[in-house]
Amino acid sequence: MNILLPTDFSENSWNAISYAIDFFEPVACNFYLLHVNRLDTFMSGDSGYVPTADQIEEIYVKPSKLKLKTLLKEIKEHRKPNKNHKFYTLSDYGFFLESIRKYVNKKKIDLLVMGTKGASGLKEYIVGSNTGDIITKVKCTTLVVPEDAKYKPLKEIAFPTDFNLSYDLLSLQPFTDILKTVEASLHIVHIQKKNATLNTEQLENKDVLSDYFEEFKPSFHFLTNGKVEDAIQCFVESRDINMIVMVAKNLNYFQSILFHSNVEKITYHTDIPFLVLHE
Numbered sequence: 049m050n051i052l053l054p055t056d057f058s059e060n061s062w063n064a065i066s067y068a069i070d071f072f073e074p075v076a077c078n079f080y081l082l083h084v085n086r087l088d089t090f091m092s093g094d095s096g097y098v099p100t101a102d103q104i105e106e107i108y109v110k111p112s113k114l115k116l117k118t119l120l121k122e123i124k125e126h127r128k129p130n131k132n133h134k135f136y137t138l139s140d141y142g143f144f145l146e147s148i149r150k151y152v153n154k155k156k157i158d159l160l161v162m163g164t165k166g167a168s169g170l171k172e173y174i175v176g177s178n179t180g181d182i183i184t185k186v187k188c189t190t191l192v193v194p195e196d197a198k199y200k201p202l203k204e205i206a207f208p209t210d211f212n213l214s215y216d217l218l219s220l221q222p223f224t225d226i227l228k229t230v231e232a233s234l235h236i237v238h239i240q241k242k243n244a245t246l247n248t249e250q251l252e253n254k255d256v257l258s259d260y261f262e263e264f265k266p267s268f269h270f271l272t273n274g275k276v277e278d279a280i281q282c283f284v285e286s287r288d289i290n291m292i293v294m295v296a297k298n299l300n301y302f303q304s305i306l307f308h309s310n311v312e313k314i315t316y317h318t319d320i321p322f323l324v325l326h327e
Contacts (some may be wrong), residue, residue: 049077052157054148054190057115060195062122064163064195067321068191069127070199074229076132079156081119083112084148085141094198104141112139116148117287141162145185152188159222183296187326189222196319206289207266208259208280211238211250215297217260219327223293226323227264229272235287242272284320 051068054091068079085108095321099107123135138155140147151157162182181192205227227234236257238246246254258266273279282288 049075049159050080050156050157051077051156051159052080052148052151053083054082054118054144054160054162055119055294056083057119058163060163062163063195064161065123066127066163066213067193067197067199068132069123069130071191072133073130076133077134078155079135080132080138080151080157081116081148082138082140084118084144085109085112085139086144091206108141109139113137120264130325137228148182148186152186157188160186160188162190162192162193164192166190183324188297189326190202190324192322192324194319194321197321198319200290202226202230202291204235204287204289204292204297205232205293206237206283206287207293208237209295210254213256215295216327217256219295219297219325220260221327223323224261224264226262232291234261234264235269235283235289236261236266237280239267239271239273239281244272245252266276289320291321291323293325295325297327 049072051072053061053068054063055065065079065081071256085104116139120135120137138151140150148160152160160182182188183192207223238254240246254268258268269283271283273282280292284292
């Protein structure tokens, strides 16, 4: 398995790296640590000055290669050795999103792991910042690891859905691969308004999901709440959920789960990882 770990050398990207190493402990993995020197940082300013390739190499790329070396050393010192895992470093300069896309294709990446910071971090994350861009614009399964998420074996996984399957079931494959390696209960969660009932198409889609996940014996939960995010919050807390899985195509539906005005109230933003699936 090929996993891309973008890093800005912050505490929070270290946490995401640690989580990924623990999560995939039994799996043979190539981990690619990528640092992108962002072009927008050295093209800001009114002078219109653009550094030459040599200057970029000297001022930005070389120092980041050194930092990546140090990071590798830290991983070897602080993590127990695992013969399943190989680590590689990548240093690039340019636009963040383009770099990510480039390496996802070049290294045949199966999974991207990104750290987020704070409750507002997730908001910025999907609406307009790096991770937001990645989740919406890079066609690659992404594991979003909030800053307080600590790895523990997956026991309870929530899969919120509106039962409108606008996506191809094949996009669920990375998720079923994970389900095969863990002993976790799968909770398929639907949030509805009071007295709302599923229409014919939704009922059919519910059966499709039930068949698709049959070997994992999913349980279906119908929550009634005026606010999607409050319903999810209660569910996550009462069931001790330790991962939320969603399909990127349904992102509009999840906007309401992920953000609303009262962000501080949503604790799962800061400690529960999200797995975002793409077609």
